[in-house]
Amino acid sequence: MAKGRGMGGFGAMGGMNMNNLMKQAQRMQKQMEEAQQELELKEFEVTSGGGAVKVVITGKKVIKSIDIKPEVVDPDDVEMLQDLILTAVNEAIRQADDAVTSTMGNITGTGIPGGLF
Numbered sequence: 001m002a003k004g005r006g007m008g009g010f011g012a013m014g015g016m017n018m019n020n021l022m023k024q025a026q027r028m029q030k031q032m033e034e035a036q037q038e039l040e041l042k043e044f045e046v047t048s049g050g051g052a053v054k055v056v057i058t059g060k061k062v063i064k065s066i067d068i069k070p071e072v073v074d075p076d077d078v079e080m081l082q083d084l085i086l087t088a089v090n091e092a093i094r095q096a097d098d099a100v101t102s103t104m105g106n107i108t109g110t111g112i113p114g115g116l117f
Helices: 002-041 076-109
Strands: 044-046 053-058 063-068
Touching: 002 076, 044 076, 053 076, 063 076
Parallel strands: none
Antiparallel strands: 044 053, 053 063
């Protein structure tokens, strides 16, 4: 009889902890989904060359625009313009990645986007 009662007590205690764990996981998943939606709508604006090139990118890493000031368009120095664009695009992607990592890390308590999910 003690054997059966001991198992019942363990099962009930384990079930209660499991229910709490599942509720916490569901809350965390909902928070992550909401944060991902916000990040997808967020835009990051980056310039290079003292504002000569401006890139706008979304949190989904979709480039929305690239603006180039006419005075930096030099047919004799196309490489400089390419470098300015490359620098701005790479920095915009880095900022979007950092925002995702930071936001998801705040939710999951880790530095890993998505944590255990």
